[in-house]
Amino acid sequence: MKKLLLALLCCLAGLDGAYAHAFLDHADPRVGSVIHASPAEVKIWFTEKLILPFSDVKVVDAAGNEIDKRDKRLDPANGALLIVSVPALKPGRYTVTWRATAVDTHVTHGTFTFAVSP
Amino acid sequence: MKKFAVRGAIAAAALCGVIHPRAVMAHGFEGDRFFPPTIETDDPFAVDELSIPTVSLFHNPPDGGSTTREIDIGGEFDKELLPGWDLEFSDVFTLLHPKVGESTNGWQNFSLGSKLELIQNADHEFIFSIGCDWDIGGTGGRSIGANSFSTFTPTVFFGKGLGDLPDSVPMLKPFAITGEVGEDLPTEAANPNALEVGLALEYSLLYLEENVKDTGMPHPFRDMIPLVEFTMTNPQNRGGGPATGNIDPGVLYESRYFQLGAEAVIPMNRHTGPNVGFIVNVNIFFDDMWPKIFGHPLFGGGPNLAENNPGGSAK
DSSP states (O other), rough: OOOHHHHHHHHHHHHHHOOOOOEEEEEEEETOOOOOSSEEEEEESSSOOBBBGEEEEEOTTTSBBOOOOOOOOOTTTEEEEEEEOOOOOSEEEEEEEEEEEEEOEEEEEEEEEEEEEE | OOOHHHHHHHHHHHHHHHHHHOSSSOOOTTTEEEEOOOOOHHHHHHHOOEEEEEEEEEEEOOOTTTEEEEEEEEEEEEEEEEOOOEEEEEEEEEEEESSSOOOOOEEEOOOEEEEEEEEEEETTTTTEEEEEEEEETTTOOOOGGGOSEEEEEEEEEEEEOOTSSSSSSSSTEEEEEEEEEEEESSSSSSSEEEEEEEEEEEHHHHHHHHIIOOOOOOGGGGGEEEEEEEEEEEOOSSOOOEEEEEEEEEEEEESSSSEEEEEEEEEEEETTTTSOOOEEEEEEOOOHHTTTTSOOOOOOOOOOOOOOOTOOOOO
């Protein structure tokens, strides 16, 4: 058992900063929600800070056409908030697909929908 | 054997330390789905895992005798060597406290296993793997009943999330099932072969909140995965007796760096035993704690960070 602990200590010696997978914490519009007015942006708050060049977010309409403005960015004050602008959305169902690469290079994916009602 | 294993672990840790990580992808992800490491059933992913400890408590009647309280304290270390291929080391320390007679304790046989991911489909949250476990005879204590012979268990594993169900049934999408089917092949001819089956039915509240519907559920509840596991051993020859197994309802809680799990262990028939037991487990996400050391194959592989296809396969 002592030797096992020693092995674990060897691992601890390599500790160089603890981060984790970036999971979606919440989004605006909310996951699965129905909203009555078009948002100007789709915002996703993650549980970890992201590396922007290796992260992405897309918004597509019901026909599968990408309708976001392809201007993904991180909030300057919050590296865990991924934003993309969208034009005025017509009533319909929209799918948000994201790829998040956390600062320790963990990669996660996700998809959710929201709807704009008349 | 244990000294060899520990020295091997130290050497592996040292080797890992000199490998600079590329992209890090451990845990069991398939597409949008996070498959948690389940307690009783081995998951289908060949990734880095550190499961320590797993503590189970049973009251078992020995054959025709009085009740014995059994406490098992186990641990498992898995290391991905090449992309989709790992080596797995595990052992269990058993304490037996009979109602009548003296208590005893000791190690079960050391177990060495390997797993290979064969089929992955991110869009359908599906994975299929094969593996083999070697329960090394004679490495455990005879006093607690460890076998003097080895047993090989070739096994197939699978995992399937239901995220690809139609949007008309959104609340079913958080369901997932993982399973394993193996065959115990003892090296001593007098002992029976046995079919090993394990299934885990999960309902991921993480998946619900991230991918289906933000219900406003607060932490820590939205970080939980209720599940039911089913395990069965069915001897097939040489007078192996009837099938035994358990039905284990419980819950897993996912935190940033570890998973806590707790399940009741309900015997599936009277041959298994009359009493309900309990099992708790801590699974340390050491790929998150030490991302430069763990969470990627020892040699080669890893996803391409420049990949820019959200929703694509992670591996």
